[in-house]
Amino acid sequence: MAPNGAPHVGGLPFGGGRYVKVSLISTVKDAGAHVGEFLASVRTQTRPPDEVVIVDGGSTDGTWERLRAEPGIHALREPGAGIGRGRNVAIRAAAHDLIAVTDADCLLEPDWLEHLVEPVERGTADVAAGFYRPLATSLFEVVSAAVSVPERDELDRGWMPSSRSVAFRREVFDAAGGYPEWLEVGEDMYFNHRLRESGARFELAPDAVAWWRVRPTLAATWRQYARYSEGDALAGMYPHRHALRFGVYAGAAFALATRRRSLLTAAALGGAAYAWKPLRRTWTRLAVAPERRPAAVAMVAPMMAFVDAAKMWGYARGLLVLRGTRGRVAPAEDRA
Structure with a gap:
């Protein structure tokens, strides 16, 4: 010492x-x-x-x-x-x-x-x-x-x-x-x-x-987040977070399919809470160009859905790779 x-x-x-x-x-x-x-x-x-x-x-x-x-x-x-x-x-x-x-x-x-x-x-x-x-x-x-x-x-x-x-x-x-x-x-x-x-x-x-x-195109953004999530699956990282994402979107789809007002209201409130931080960041980062804020705010929800779709696709693909390798992607000393 x-x-x-x-x-x-x-x-x-x-x-x-x-x-x-x-x-x-x-x-x-x-x-x-x-x-x-x-x-x-x-x-x-x-x-x-x-x-x-x-x-x-x-x-x-x-x-x-x-x-x-x-x-x-x-x-x-x-x-x-x-x-x-x-x-x-x-x-x-x-x-x-x-x-x-x-x-x-x-x-x-x-x-x-x-x-x-x-x-x-x-x-x-x-x-x-x-x-x-x-x-x-x-x-x-x-x-x-x-x-x-x-x-x-x-x-x-x-x-x-x-x-x-x-x-x-x-x-x-x-x-x-x-x-x-x-x-x-x-x-x-x-x-x-x-x-x-x-x-x-x-x-x-x-x-x-x-x-x-930041990736400049939709295609590059999709590849980025899909690969991140595929890596999560291969490394066994954040399984609960990914399961929650699948569950939330499944719940939203069910609410839309059934058209039950209570479920739609819950989905809308949950979506608003989920989008709050990205909306706040967008608004803050465009303080120097306030005229661009309305268009940017309108893009937030579609962008979130797009990124989440890429993450779900990548995670599912990673799980399939794991299944094909019987969980032996990582060396034995690195597997939990």
């Missing part, structure tokens, strides 16, 4: 002030359109990372060449690697014991890293749960993001960070077994659960903001 009671990791004292070195890691594949902006946002950090490690999963659009030419970047090439494996490779290649993770299609606020690592540096947390906001320009993107991306005042102590914006000690990464390489999507949430199960201390870092690019 350090003199002040803070634990040591790899000889570096946590909790003794800002002298713990941090490795920033990310993965990338075919991000030529955005990687330059991402790297620029890394270079302008008020608390620069001591090391940047980026694993390329086999880009063919010039991304790899751009990374290799970028000064100060430790670029590794791992063709065919998924996000989980890419992150594990980057972390194991990193030199330091404080790891910050983001995605290479994000834009980082200049003080992102400074705020993100603060809870871990001062020794009050093993995992710092940063925040992310939608980088949305079209009305479609604003409404799509409002369905799933919370506002800061909605966060609570149980907030599970996306690996677009998270920092942790190497010790807890090792204790959790790293990111699951067998899981193509949802690997960060699975890793979060493993961190909590290992006893890691989480702390919110809501001022650590990464801007996340």
